[in-house]
Every structure is written in C-alpha cells, then in structure tokens.
Amino acid sequence: MEKERGHGFAAVSEAVATSVRNENMSEIHQVGIIGGGTMGRGIAAFMAQAGIEVQLCELDQELAESALAKIGDYFDYEISRWALTEGDKRALMKRIGVTASLQDLAGLPVLIEAIPEDLSLKVGLFKELSRLNPPTTFFVTNTSTLSITAMAEHIAHPQRFIGAHFLNPVTRVKLVELIRGLQTSGETYQQVREFLIRLGKTPIEVYEYPGYVTTRVILPMINEAMHVVMEGVASAEDVDIAMKLGYNMEVGPLALADRMGLDEVMKWMDYLFRELGDLKYRPCPVLRKKVREGDLGVKTGRGFFEHHGKTE
Amino acid sequence: MKALVLNCGSSTVKFQLIDTDVDLIAQNEDRFLAKGIVEKIGTTDAIISYQQGDEKPAKSVEEVLDHRTAVAMCLSLLTSGTQPAIRDKSDIGVVGHRVVHGGEKFSASTLMDEQVVAQIRECIELAPLHNPHNLKGYQVCAQLLPDVPQVAVFDTAFHQTMPACAYVYGLPYVLYRRHQIRRYGFHGTSHRFVAYRFRQIFDLKREEANLITVHLGNGASICAIGAGRSVDTSMGFTPLEGLVMGSRSGDLDPSIILHVMAKEELSIHEATTLLNKHSGLYGISGVSSDMREIMDEYAAGNERAKLAIEVFCYRVKKYIGAYCGVLGRVDGLIFTGGIGENAPLVRARSCDTLSFYGIEVEPGLNESTVRKEGEISPRGSRTRVYVIPTNEELLIARDSVRAVLGVPQPG
Numbered sequence: 001m002e003k004e005r006g007h008g009f010a011a012v013s014e015a016v017a018t019s020v021r022n023e024n025m026s027e028i029h030q031v032g033i034i035g036g037g038t039m040g041r042g043i044a045a046f047m048a049q050a051g052i053e054v055q056l057c058e059l060d061q062e063l064a065e066s067a068l069a070k071i072g073d074y075f076d077y078e079i080s081r082w083a084l085t086e087g088d089k090r091a092l093m094k095r096i097g098v099t100a101s102l103q104d105l106a107g108l109p110v111l112i113e114a115i116p117e118d119l120s121l122k123v124g125l126f127k128e129l130s131r132l133n134p135p136t137t138f139f140v141t142n143t144s145t146l147s148i149t150a151m152a153e154h155i156a157h158p159q160r161f162i163g164a165h166f167l168n169p170v171t172r173v174k175l176v177e178l179i180r181g182l183q184t185s186g187e188t189y190q191q192v193r194e195f196l197i198r199l200g201k202t203p204i205e206v207y208e209y210p211g212y213v214t215t216r217v218i219l220p221m222i223n224e225a226m227h228v229v230m231e232g233v234a235s236a237e238d239v240d241i242a243m244k245l246g247y248n249m250e251v252g253p254l255a256l257a258d259r260m261g262l263d264e265v266m267k268w269m270d271y272l273f274r275e276l277g278d279l280k281y282r283p284c285p286v287l288r289k290k291v292r293e294g295d296l297g298v299k300t301g302r303g304f305f306e307h308h309g310k311t312e
Numbered sequence: 313m314k315a316l317v318l319n320c321g322s323s324t325v326k327f328q329l330i331d332t333d334v335d336l337i338a339q340n341e342d343r344f345l346a347k348g349i350v351e352k353i354g355t356t357d358a359i360i361s362y363q364q365g366d367e368k369p370a371k372s373v374e375e376v377l378d379h380r381t382a383v384a385m386c387l388s389l390l391t392s393g394t395q396p397a398i399r400d401k402s403d404i405g406v407v408g409h410r411v412v413h414g415g416e417k418f419s420a421s422t423l424m425d426e427q428v429v430a431q432i433r434e435c436i437e438l439a440p441l442h443n444p445h446n447l448k449g450y451q452v453c454a455q456l457l458p459d460v461p462q463v464a465v466f467d468t469a470f471h472q473t474m475p476a477c478a479y480v481y482g483l484p485y486v487l488y489r490r491h492q493i494r495r496y497g498f499h500g501t502s503h504r505f506v507a508y509r510f511r512q513i514f515d516l517k518r519e520e521a522n523l524i525t526v527h528l529g530n531g532a533s534i535c536a537i538g539a540g541r542s543v544d545t546s547m548g549f550t551p552l553e554g555l556v557m558g559s560r561s562g563d564l565d566p567s568i569i570l571h572v573m574a575k576e577e578l579s580i581h582e583a584t585t586l587l588n589k590h591s592g593l594y595g596i597s598g599v600s601s602d603m604r605e606i607m608d609e610y611a612a613g614n615e616r617a618k619l620a621i622e623v624f625c626y627r628v629k630k631y632i633g634a635y636c637g638v639l640g641r642v643d644g645l646i647f648t649g650g651i652g653e654n655a656p657l658v659r660a661r662s663c664d665t666l667s668f669y670g671i672e673v674e675p676g677l678n679e680s681t682v683r684k685e686g687e688i689s690p691r692g693s694r695t696r697v698y699v700i701p702t703n704e705e706l707l708i709a710r711d712s713v714r715a716v717l718g719v720p721q722p723g
Contacts, residue, residue, distance in 0.1 A: 027377065027378060029354060029355075029377050051323075051354050053355065053356065081576075081578070081582050082582050082583075082585050082589075082590045083579075083581060083582045084585065085559075085585075085590065095355070
C-alpha cells in the first residue's frame with residue numbers, strides 16, 4: 001500500500017469501517033450458496049448480477065469448478081443476447097467464489113441451500129451448517145416441496161430458518177415464494193423479504209403448505225392438459241396453441257411440463273395427491289406412461305413434443 | 313469557502329474539494345485542494361484513489377460496502393495525514409452534488425431541503441440509474457455533516473431554456489403530459505462551463521455570443537447556445553440520443569429497435585443494453601469503446617475502426633451544420649471532453665466541409681492543441697474554433713458557493 005505524506009489508508013478505513021459497521025448490519029452484501037446445480041447456479045448468477053458477493057459450495061473441488069464454468073457459459077450466452085458486456089462478465093465472475101468446504105461459508109449472513117430434494121440430505125446439511133455458524137445467520141432453503149418446519153427442527157435457531165422458492169430461470173423470473181415455517185420469526189421473514197426486494201425480486205408471503213402457490217396452481221392445469229390430449233379432444237400442439245394465444249401464456253402447459261421434466265411433474269403430483277388426498281391431484285395416466293417409457297421431456301429429447309438438439 | 317463536490321454513482325463516489333468565493337470566481341482563481349474517487353462500492357475490494365494538491369495520487373484497496381462508508385472515507389482522507397487538506401470536516405462550507413435529472417422542475421442549481429429532495433425523488437422515474445444514488449449522497453451528507461448546506465447541480469438544468477419546438481417530439485402530445493416525454497438534454501454543466509469560459513476569454517457579455525459547444529467524451533453531446541441560453545441539444549429524453557458515442561448508438565430510426573426486438577426476441581433489458589453498451593464506436597468497430605484504441609487500430613489499417621471514426625465525425629458535422637442553421641450566426645465553436653480535447657483528427661474531420669459557415673480549422677494549431685486551452689481556427693475566421701478543457705467540478709463548486717451566499721447564478 002502506498003502512503004503519501006502520512007495518509008494512512010489502513011487507519012482511515014479501519015476507523016470509518018468501525019464507526020459505520022453497526023448501522024449496516026441489516027445491509028446484506030454476501031451470501032453462501034450450497035449446491036451448484038441448475039438452481040444453485042441460477043441463484044449465484046442472479047445474486048452476482050444484483051451486486052452481491054457469492055460463495056458457492058459443492059461436494060468437491062471439481063464439481064465446484066465445473067459449476068463456476070457453467071455460470072461463465074451462462075454469462076457468455078447473456079453477452080450473445082446483448083444483455084451483458086465482456087466487462088460486465090469479468091466483474092460478475094469476480095463476485096463469485098467456489099469452494100468444496102462448508103467451513104468457507106461460515107459467518108456469511110445468509111446461507112441458501114439448493115441441493116437435491118431429499119429431506120434427509122437437507123437435514124444433514126443444515127445440522128452441519130447450524131454447528132458451523134453463529135446464531136445471527138439466516139438459513140434459507142430453496143425447496144419446492146419439502147417441509148420447512150421439518151428441516152428447521154434440526155437447527156439450533158429455527159426462528160432464523162425460512163424457505164425461498166426461486167423459479168427457474170432465476171435471473172429472469174422475478175417471483176420468489178417466501179415460505180414461513182411454524183417457527184420462522186417475523187423478523188427473519190421481514191429481513192429476508194427486504195433483502196430480496198432490494199435485489200429486484202418480488203417475494204410473496206406463503207405459509208407452509210404442500211405445493212405452495214405456483215406448483216399447486218400450475219400442476220392441475222398441466223395435468224388437465226394431459227387429460228385433454230388423452231381423451232382425444234385436441235392434439236398436444238393445439239392445446240398449447242390454445243393456452244398461449246387464448247390466455248397470453250408465454251409457454252403452453254405441455255411444453256412447460258416437458259421443460260420441467262415429466263418425471264419431476266409426476267413426482268410433484270404424486271406428492272400433492274398423497275399429502276392432500278384429493279382426486280384432482282391424481283397424475284394423468286399418460287404422464288405415468290411417458291415416464292415409464294423414459295420420455296421425460298427436454299432432458300431426454302422427447303416428451304409431449306420432440307426436442308432434438310435441445311437436450312442439456 | 314471550501315466546497316466539497318460529490319458525484320455519487322451506483323458504484324462510485326467522486327469527490328473534489330475546491331476553495332472559492334465571489335472574488336476568486338471573478339478572478340478565475342479558485343483553489344483546487346484535493347480530489348479522489350472510490351470505485352467498486354459494495355465490494356470487499358473497492359479501489360480508493362486520493363490526490364491532494366499537486367502531490368502524487370495514492371491508491372489503496374479496501375472493503376467499502378456502501379455509499380455511507382465511501383463518503384465517510386472521503387471525509388477522513390481530507391482531514392487525515394500530517395498536512396491535511398482541511399483540519400476538520402467543519403471547515404467544509406457547502407456540499408455540491410451532481411444530480412443527473414432535474415426534469416422540468418429545476419432550471420438552476422438549488423439549495424437542498426426536504427422539499428427539493430422530494431422533487432428530485434419525483435424525477436427518479438426519468439433517471440432510474442442515477443438520481444437514486446445522487447440522493448443517497450445527500451442523505452449520507454445530511455448524517456455526516458448535519459450543519460453543512462447542500463446544493464444540487466443538475467445536468468439538465470442548463471437546457472431548460474430550450475423552446476418547445478426543440479424539446480417536443482413528434483409523438484402524441486398526451487405522452488408529454490402523461491409521462492413527461494420530451495427532450496431534456498444532459499452534460500449541461502459542461503456546456504455551460506465552456507461557454508462561460510469562451511466569453512471570459514473574449515470579455516463578452518452573456519447575450520453577445522452565439523456558440524456551439526461540442527462535448528465529446530465517453531458520452532457525447534452538442535449544444536446550440538443562442539445569446540447565452542441553450543436553444544437545442546443533441547441528447548434527448550435520455551443520454552442515448554444524438555451523437556454516436558463510445559458504446560451508445562445515438563440517433564437511429566426508432567423502428568429499427570422494434571424490428572430487432574421482434575427478430576431476435578429481445579427483452580426490454582436486452583434491447584436497452586444493446587443500445588447503450590454494445591453500440592456506438594464499440595459496436596461499429598468491434599474493437600473498443602475507447603477512441604484512443606480505435607485510433608491505434610485505424611493507424612494499423614483496421615477498416616472497421618476507420619469506419620467507426622468516419623461515422624462518429626460525420627454525425628458531429630451534421631449536428632454542427634444543423635445548429636449553424638438554428639443559430640443563424642455562430643461566433644464560437646468549442647470542443648471539449650476527453651475526445652474533444654485530445655483528438656485533433658476528430659476535430660479536423662468534424663469541421664472539414666464547414667467553411668461555408670465560416671468554420672475552419674488550422675492544421676498546425678489543431679495538432680498542437682492537445683490537453684490544453686487554445687484556438688484552432690486560422691486568423692481572421694468568422695467563427696472562432698476553440699478547445700476548452702471542461703471542468704464540471706469547478707462549476708458545481710461555484711454554483712454551490714453562490715447558492716449558499718445567495719448570489720444569483722449566471723448562465
């Protein structure tokens with residue numbers, strides 16, 4: 001560090017930092033993300049674009065590096081769409097660090113979990129995170145189906161635990177379902193809500209209940225669209241055209257199901273059916289058939305539509 | 313009186329401390345005391361540069377997570393060290409803020425109070441990327457320097473004298489009523505400063521000179537000044553209109569963007585970035601948004617770099633010609649801004665067929681006038697062509713001091 005005529009930068013910045021630090025507790029500038037899959041990467045890219053510094057944790061260094069490379073690929077795609085510049089990308093990549101150790105996330109004010117939808121896996125992770133972090137940390141799970149309350153039971157401060165259901169693609173969908181578990185405190189809800197609003201999201205308040213709002217409302221529509229096809233009322237193409245042109249939907253329900261993955265759609269339907277016991281959530285037989293045949297949608301190249309050249 | 317000039321952007325705070333008063337302004341002897349910049353605010357590796365007087369600048373990297381910390385750091389730098397710029401922050405007599413958009417509400421620099429702040433807030437819709445940060449600077453200073461008056465100096469204020477025929481677009485008039493869609497113009501402080509300086513050089517009264525001021529920086533705009541008042545300017549509702557800029561398109565057929573959005577399925581955000589960051593010199597040349605790098609490429613034989621320079625200069629020339637028509641008589645043509653002050657080639661090309669209007673550039677003078685004030689037109693020219701380095705901070709400091717002293721603001 002260069003010092004000119006006694007201008008001690010370190011002393012100046014330390015004094016300034018101490019004097020203002022206390023008032024800045026509510027301003028969150030860093031987050032930790034656990035899981036570098038589609039959602040974890042999406043949340044990381046979104047956070048970086050909103051000016052937040054991100055530490056992304058994966059199971060090992062190789063997976064971590066690969067997640068970072070994929071985030072870089074995503075920014076390249078954005079550049080090709082003119083949404084970013086090369087300079088923007090460099091700045092964004094500098095905001096994202098990756099690690100294979102949960103310890104590197106210790107002390108970050110917000111930790112967001114985005115690992116596979118498996119309750120025991122998530123519980124194990126939060127037990128570990130709860131041990132490594134101070135009681136001031138906010139624990140956020142990105143589950144779309146599992147119980148917040150069940151997960152919160154295993155951490156030391158369940159009032160600091162909350163669900164934030166981001167939707168894919170995270171950088172484009174403004175909505176976040178903010179889910180309160182039984183023990184989530186009002187303060188936790190408010191602070192996480194304000195944080196998300198500051199980043200440009202629109203959170204809605206949801207009380208823990210299977211399927212929340214988005215999943216619960218869209219699934220029966222998708223399921224009904226499948227029934228329409230099965231009953232021979234209209235072709236898959238025409239069902240989607242009808243809903244797109246008739247109701248200004250950007251994507252038809254069957255193309256949407258193909259994108260979500262038909263196996264995922266079936267899993268969610270089964271889950272809602274089991275939890276709520278209402279016949280309206282019974283998965284359409286066509287859905288079961290397609291899943292059994294391995295036609296899972298975009299990811300396998302075929303679902304209700306052909307997706308050649310579009311597999312991930 | 314010591315004026316702290318602040319320019320708060322989304323991730324930067326620029327500051328400058330200038331000592332000035334009515335006498336010093338009259339003698340053009342304002343004293344520069346110190347300046348600095350905090351960049352990459354919101355990160356743990358923000359860059360802070362600070363320069364006091366004519367010392368060597370010092371740099372450092374620190375954690376600066378918000379504007380409050382950044383401004384507190386500026387104040388600490390000004391008051392620390394063995395021979396600080398000021399003994400105590402109470403030595404600051406006024407804080408002058410650069411505010412990008414004053415809408416139709418502000419036609420001059422204004423002392424800030426809650427009412428003024430509320431009005432600036434109402435202009436956020438017109439400059440969503442700038443005004444909120446400018447206001448943050450005000451709020452932070454109100455906390456850190458509670459007894460010091462603050463003044464807002466607007467980029468748009470100078471152009472509020474434009475007649476309706478210059479600021480109304482050929483759109484349904486109801487859009488002007490409903491959403492304030494009109495030409496506002498920007499760079500007002502720069503245009504006003506160099507015009508003032510030109511009149512000072514020739515000892516002219518405000519109403520005695522008709523001028524065209526050409527600000528060519530990373531952003532670029534041109535202004536027709538009739539009898540001291542802005543009568544037209546090239547930037548419009550936003551700083552995107554007018555000249556071709558570093559990475560901004562400037563004028564184009566509005567249908568193009570609608571057509572491209574449909575063809576390439578672009579969102580509003582993507583289209584906005586396309587026009588603001590992927591266009592202009594950068595978009596045409598594919599090289600850079602920096603004129604210096606494009607000149608280097610041009611010298612090395614790059615055809616697209618050559619084309620970028622040609623398009624850039626041609627657009628400047630077209631506007632100069634248009635504003636000659638608007639003004640009728642032109643006494644002075646002034647180049648300023650990074651490119652205007654440092655690129656003789658651009659100045660020469662932008663004027664090369666304007667002798668009809670009495671505008672000529674003398675090659676020797678043009679080549680030798682770089683990074684300094686001076687005339688570049690040949691002896692006896694009808695229109696005096698000048699290079700005048702801009703100094704927006706100085707004008708902000710002067711306006712701020714005048715606002716506090718209750719002295720009327722000259723144009």
